[in-house]
Amino acid sequence: MKEAVFALICENPIRIAKVQEALAAMNIVDVGDIFEDMSMEHILQIFRLLPKDVAANVFAHIVPEKQQVLVEALTDKEVGHIIEGLFMDDAVDFIEEMPANVVNRVLRNATPERRNVINRLLNYPEDSVGSIMTTEYMALREDYTVMEAFARMREERVRGIHTCYIVRRDKILLGAVSLKSLLLAKEHVRVGDLVRTQVISAQTHDDQEEAAGLFRKYDFLSLPVVDKENRLVGIITVDDMVEIVEEEATEDFELMAGIIPSEEPYLRTGVFKHSRGRIGWLMVLMLAAILTEMILGDYENNSVLLLFPVLGWFIPLLMGAGGNAGSQAATLVIRSMALDEIRFKDIFKVWWLEIRIALICGLILGTIMTIGITLFTATDFMVTLTVASTLVLVSLLAKSLGSLLPILGKRAGIDPAVFATPMLTTLKDAITILVYFSLARLILGV
Amino acid sequence: MKEAVFALICENPIRIAKVQEALAAMNIVDVGDIFEDMSMEHILQIFRLLPKDVAANVFAHIVPEKQQVLVEALTDKEVGHIIEGLFMDDAVDFIEEMPANVVNRVLRNATPERRNVINRLLNYPEDSVGSIMTTEYMALREDYTVMEAFARMREERVRGIHTCYIVRRDKILLGAVSLKSLLLAKEHVRVGDLVRTQVISAQTHDDQEEAAGLFRKYDFLSLPVVDKENRLVGIITVDDMVEIVEEEATEDFELMAGIIPSEEPYLRTGVFKHSRGRIGWLMVLMLAAILTEMILGDYENNSVLLLFPVLGWFIPLLMGAGGNAGSQAATLVIRSMALDEIRFKDIFKVWWLEIRIALICGLILGTIMTIGITLFTATDFMVTLTVASTLVLVSLLAKSLGSLLPILGKRAGIDPAVFATPMLTTLKDAITILVYFSLARLILGV
Numbered sequence: 070m071k072e073a074v075f076a077l078i079c080e081n082p083i084r085i086a087k088v089q090e091a092l093a094a095m096n097i098v099d100v101g102d103i104f105e106d107m108s109m110e111h112i113l114q115i116f117r118l119l120p121k122d123v124a125a126n127v128f129a130h131i132v133p134e135k136q137q138v139l140v141e142a143l144t145d146k147e148v149g150h151i152i153e154g155l156f157m158d159d160a161v162d163f164i165e166e167m168p169a170n171v172v173n174r175v176l177r178n179a180t181p182e183r184r185n186v187i188n189r190l191l192n193y194p195e196d197s198v199g200s201i202m203t204t205e206y207m208a209l210r211e212d213y214t215v216m217e218a219f220a221r222m223r224e225e226r227v228r229g230i231h232t233c234y235i236v237r238r239d240k241i242l243l244g245a246v247s248l249k250s251l252l253l254a255k256e257h258v259r260v261g262d263l264v265r266t267q268v269i270s271a272q273t274h275d276d277q278e279e280a281a282g283l284f285r286k287y288d289f290l291s292l293p294v295v296d297k298e299n300r301l302v303g304i305i306t307v308d309d310m311v312e313i314v315e316e317e318a319t320e321d322f323e324l325m326a327g328i329i330p331s332e333e334p335y336l337r338t339g340v341f342k343h344s345r346g347r348i349g350w351l352m353v354l355m356l357a358a359i360l361t362e363m364i365l366g367d368y369e370n371n372s373v374l375l376l377f378p379v380l381g382w383f384i385p386l387l388m389g390a391g392g393n394a395g396s397q398a399a400t401l402v403i404r405s406m407a408l409d410e411i412r413f414k415d416i417f418k419v420w421w422l423e424i425r426i427a428l429i430c431g432l433i434l435g436t437i438m439t440i441g442i443t444l445f446t447a448t449d450f451m452v453t454l455t456v457a458s459t460l461v462l463v464s465l466l467a468k469s470l471g472s473l474l475p476i477l478g479k480r481a482g483i484d485p486a487v488f489a490t491p492m493l494t495t496l497k498d499a500i501t502i503l504v505y506f507s508l509a510r511l512i513l514g515v
Numbered sequence: 516m517k518e519a520v521f522a523l524i525c526e527n528p529i530r531i532a533k534v535q536e537a538l539a540a541m542n543i544v545d546v547g548d549i550f551e552d553m554s555m556e557h558i559l560q561i562f563r564l565l566p567k568d569v570a571a572n573v574f575a576h577i578v579p580e581k582q583q584v585l586v587e588a589l590t591d592k593e594v595g596h597i598i599e600g601l602f603m604d605d606a607v608d609f610i611e612e613m614p615a616n617v618v619n620r621v622l623r624n625a626t627p628e629r630r631n632v633i634n635r636l637l638n639y640p641e642d643s644v645g646s647i648m649t650t651e652y653m654a655l656r657e658d659y660t661v662m663e664a665f666a667r668m669r670e671e672r673v674r675g676i677h678t679c680y681i682v683r684r685d686k687i688l689l690g691a692v693s694l695k696s697l698l699l700a701k702e703h704v705r706v707g708d709l710v711r712t713q714v715i716s717a718q719t720h721d722d723q724e725e726a727a728g729l730f731r732k733y734d735f736l737s738l739p740v741v742d743k744e745n746r747l748v749g750i751i752t753v754d755d756m757v758e759i760v761e762e763e764a765t766e767d768f769e770l771m772a773g774i775i776p777s778e779e780p781y782l783r784t785g786v787f788k789h790s791r792g793r794i795g796w797l798m799v800l801m802l803a804a805i806l807t808e809m810i811l812g813d814y815e816n817n818s819v820l821l822l823f824p825v826l827g828w829f830i831p832l833l834m835g836a837g838g839n840a841g842s843q844a845a846t847l848v849i850r851s852m853a854l855d856e857i858r859f860k861d862i863f864k865v866w867w868l869e870i871r872i873a874l875i876c877g878l879i880l881g882t883i884m885t886i887g888i889t890l891f892t893a894t895d896f897m898v899t900l901t902v903a904s905t906l907v908l909v910s911l912l913a914k915s916l917g918s919l920l921p922i923l924g925k926r927a928g929i930d931p932a933v934f935a936t937p938m939l940t941t942l943k944d945a946i947t948i949l950v951y952f953s954l955a956r957l958i959l960g961v
Binding site: 096284285287319323335355359389390394402405437 | 539540541542544665668669676677694695698699711712713715730731732733734735736753754756757758760761764765767768769771772773774780781782786787789790793794796797798800801803804805807808812827828829830831832834835836839840842843845846847848849850851854856857861864865868871872875876879880883884887940944
């Protein structure tokens with residue numbers, strides 16, 4: 070399909086009717102897609118063949134770099150059409166990506182009302198509900214009849230009409246009515262009387278993650294957004310929510326791997342930006358490793374090592390086991406918190422669970438090591454015992470830290486993903502060494 | 516709100532009208548929620564106060580353990596009402612969680628048609644599009660008029676009517692029409708004539724991740740599902756998609772931390788199941804550590820270490836740096852593949868990007884180490900050079916493996932998350948040691 074249209078255009082750009090017909094049968098997202106490998110000249114040609122309302126929608130689906138070049142190539146009047154035709158949230162997304170000169174030109178060509186709304190939306194804090202909402206929604210005054218409601222729906226240009234929001238004259242949100250119940254109701258019923266259940270809404274300054282939680286819990290298609298006075302000011306639609314859910318997960322993946330999160334797609338991020346995002350934690354972790362070495366090399370530990378050089382052999386193995394045990398716990402707890410399955414009040418439940426898991430896993434690993442060392446080497450049994458008990462104790466400590474750090478971090482307002490995982494990596498080696506040599510001194514009686 | 520209803524019930528279970536009123540004003544998800552901390556006796560009491568259609572919907576929102584107890588306590592007739600009242604996908608989810616005796620009782624009380632549909636849905640492979648679709652959708656024959664369409668909509672009990680699917684008499688899917696365009700159209704227009712663009716659909720046997728990709732790309736509210744003959748057999752709704760997107764991300768988090776994925780929530784999984792999910796990779800990684808130690812302890816490397824004992828000091832640091840550099844690359848590539856941002860064809864682009872990042876990060880770390888060692892210690896410069904070059908080379912190797920393994924794994928049909936991350940952890944130490952001692956022999960001329 071895409072290929073066919075593309076071929077049609079390259080082959081003979083004059084057969085306009087054919088191209089228009091092919092474009093009309095395509096999903097707008099796919100129209101945006103064919104622009105990807107096309108010369109700017111061709112893009113412009115095709116873009117001008119699209120009906121005005123379709124053009125704005127296609128525009129919303131092309132990558133920012135092409136949006137910019139396109140805007141620069143279009144006339145003021147055409148730019149005006151686009152900015153008027155975009156849904157409000159798409160308009161804001163677009164403007165946020167553009168350099169100042171493009172933004173100025175775009176806003177100059179927007180109507181004053183639209184300019185005001187855009188400016189208001191741009192002013193909401195990043196990642197707030199207000200910054201992702203759209204102002205196109207179906208609001209019905211409570212005293213409308215069902216008939217009047219349908220008349221309004223035919224007029225308005227809104228993102229989705231599957232849910233209509235019922236408001237008072239002063240815009241205070243009263244409830245939500247599904248299109249289905251409007252269809253089922255008698256023509257002269259007041260829409261206000263169709264409201265059944267308490268409406269659930271978000272406030273403009275709430276964090277987008279809270280809104281995501283509401284979508285997750287209630288399976289909404291859209292969520293009304295109100296200001297501090299409970300006046301309806303916008304809605305968030307579920308398709309934006311899918312994106313946010315994915316963004317938040319990506320951010321956690323990055324933080325847990327010790328990378329500064331970036332919203333740009335991987336392949337569209339430059340080498341230096343990538344390197345900048347990664348070098349920080351690499352340096353911190355290298356420093357941590359040096360500290361660990363210094364603990365290892367301090368006078369007391371060193372003297373234990375000199376007496377029992379075989380102890381040194383097990384150090385990387387113990388460090389590895391501690392790291393893995395800890396990151397398993399941290400990963401599960403961080404993810405469960407992101408999905409609202411674990412709250413602060415569960416902290417002791419989580420800890421108790423992890424302690425038992427740590428005991429089971431630690432004892433299994435310790436037993437395997439004991440059998441292995443005894444069978445295949447001639448190591449002193451007391452050394453074997455030291456290694457095995459370190460495995461159990463480090464497993465306990467690592468899983469405790471792995472589960473508690475994210476919960477405490479979140480409580481303290483620090484992102485649990487960063488508070489837990491890179492911090493765990495930083496600490497676990499030092500902790501392992503401390504435990505190992507303390508046990509060694511105790512068991513070997515040095 | 517929840518607390519108020521709860522108090523009302525505990526306080527005086529006789530004031531039925533008040534309780535019913537309070538329940539009617541609550542979102543069904545919240546009704547399911549109040550059941551969580553309630554005795555079975557109270558749950559049963561309240562459940563029976565709910566109108567039939569609401570009861571089934573509330574039932575879909577309570578946890579499987581409570582569903583089971585509830586079904587066991589209800590009469591056959593009540594069970595019949597629930598299974599008839601559930602949306603088809605919720606019915607299937609419920610049945611999948613129940614033990615055989617409950618399943619039998621439930622199916623015995625369903626109508627034969629419903630039983631057939633449930634059995635068909637249960638037969639689709641796990642994680643296939645068929646297994647998550649629902650069979651309640653709004654299908655309109657192409658020769659209906661708009662007026663007839665609205666009449667059908669008033670009759671049918673469907674999940675969502677925001678998108679209506681247009682089919683031929685033989686159920687072949689022709690297109691989709693939004694409710695909005697139906698509202699805007701004249702009453703006597705054929706709905707088939709309202710279809711504008713090519714319809715995008717999934718097949719029953721497609722993987723659910725492919726469907727997730729379509730939702731991501733096209734911002735659908737629902738996606739039609741067809742069989743091999745292109746007949747419409749169901750739809751997937753976006754709220755189910757949000758769940759799937761989160762499940763897939765959770766699975767990747769777990770695999771990357773070396774945990775066998777489980778679909779059960781963290782706190783509802785038992786200690787033994789948790790331990791079973793974690794012990795496997797812990798053992799593999801312990802074995803890998805032993806292998807690394809053996810490489811380290813082999814005759815040749817050992818003789819280098821005896822000549823330059825200071826080399827040993829840097830081993831954990833180098834292993835750590837390799838692990839972190841590799842997991843950064845692996846995490847980003849795995850996540851970008853999950854979001855369809857990277858395909859197999861991008862393999863060289865990705866590699867080239869990672870090589871340059873590795874060089875930059877490796878050189879920075881190497882330089883810092885060189886300066887640090889030279890300033891603060893009296894280490895032989897050739898040893899410093901060995902450490903610094905190992906940092907660069909290990910960084911290159913780790914980032915190459917971290918980026919290539921997931922892409923190759925996916926190509927070979929192995930989950931990139933498991934193929935890359937635990938495997939990387941297993942390999943990186945051995946590789947680091949090999950590189951370190953090869954360079955040592957070369958630079959120090961041993």
